[in-house]
Amino acid sequence: MINSFKLLLIVLMLSSCKNPNEKSELQIYTEKSTELISQIIKSKEIECSCLLEMRHQSLVEIMSESRPSSNNRRELKKALKISSDSIFDKQNELSKQFRIFQLNLNFDMELLNLSQLDSIHQNVGSQNYREVLWEKCPTGKLSISPPVFNETYDIAAIAVGGCPSGGELGIYNLINDEWTYIEHVYIWLSQ
Numbered sequence: 001m002i003n004s005f006k007l008l009l010i011v012l013m014l015s016s017c018k019n020p021n022e023k024s025e026l027q028i029y030t031e032k033s034t035e036l037i038s039q040i041i042k043s044k045e046i047e048c049s050c051l052l053e054m055r056h057q058s059l060v061e062i063m064s065e066s067r068p069s070s071n072n073r074r075e076l077k078k079a080l081k082i083s084s085d086s087i088f089d090k091q092n093e094l095s096k097q098f099r100i101f102q103l104n105l106n107f108d109m110e111l112l113n114l115s116q117l118d119s120i121h122q123n124v125g126s127q128n129y130r131e132v133l134w135e136k137c138p139t140g141k142l143s144i145s146p147p148v149f150n151e152t153y154d155i156a157a158i159a160v161g162g163c164p165s166g167g168e169l170g171i172y173n174l175i176n177d178e179w180t181y182i183e184h185v186y187i188w189l190s191q
Contacts, residue, residue, distance in 0.1 A: 029094045032153045034103045036172060037144055039179045040160060041107050048163035050137035051100065051109040051144070052117065058095045059148045059157065063169070067186070076157055079171045079185055080150040087151050098146030109142065143167075161188065 023031075040046075054062065063072040073088070082088045101111060120136075121129050133141060140163035147158040154174040161167015168184040 025090075025094060026097060028153060029097075029149065030103065032149055032156070033098065033147050034105060036147055036156050036158060036179050037100070037103060038105055038107075040144075040158070040172075041105070043181075046142055046163055048109055048137065048140040048142040050112050050133075050141045051107070052141050052162070053100055053111070053113045054098075054143055054145055055114065056096065056099070057146075058092045059145050059159065060092050061096075062145050062159065066188070075185055076148060079157055079183075080148065080155050082150055091148050091151065095146035095148050100144060110137070112136075112141075139163075140165075145169075157185065 060072055060076065063070070063076075076092075077083070077088050080088070080091075082091070101113060120132055124132050142163040143159075143161055145159035147156045149156050156172045156174075156179065157169060158172065159167060159169045166188055168187040170184050171182045172179045173182050174180075
């Protein structure tokens with residue numbers, strides 16, 4: 001009985017050991033998100049005054065709000081070259097944990113988080129909300145969705161928009177350690 005207990009204890013200890021250098025999926029996702037977004041901001045020479053925090057939703061949920069009649073899931077899976085539903089679901093779930101303010105980005109925009117945006121809306125009402133934001137962000141407001149990556153983190157889908165107006169859901173490939181714009185899934189214009 002004691003030997004069985006010792007054996008069980010040893011098995012449990014060995015199975016719980018992890019390589020301390022092994023990164024979690026969320027750490028990998030965060031690193032790749034930082035690389036992608038930093039490069040997008042730099043390469044597009046975006047000169048917005050403000051970066052707006054997005055609602056804490058997955059990219060599929062965000063797309064469903066703006067394009068409810070489209071099969072957004074199928075379009076993203078195809079663009080990301082993901083055939084497995086379980087892999088896509090795992091990658092999409094990671095995008096729900098996306099927080100732009102937790103990324104180590106280097107840019108000169110004012111960061112407006114959700115609580116600041118909600119506070120402005122509550123204080124001035126919906127009619128004056130846009131005017132107050134334009135005063136605060138005279139050269140425009142940028143919004144960036146949570147990216148979704150394929151399983152190997154070398155293809156990404158991300159929505160970038162709002163500065164100066166409109167935007168797109170773009171597909172990027174990681175080629176020679178650089179994110180390269182490939183195509184857009186769709187574009188939009190705003191006033």
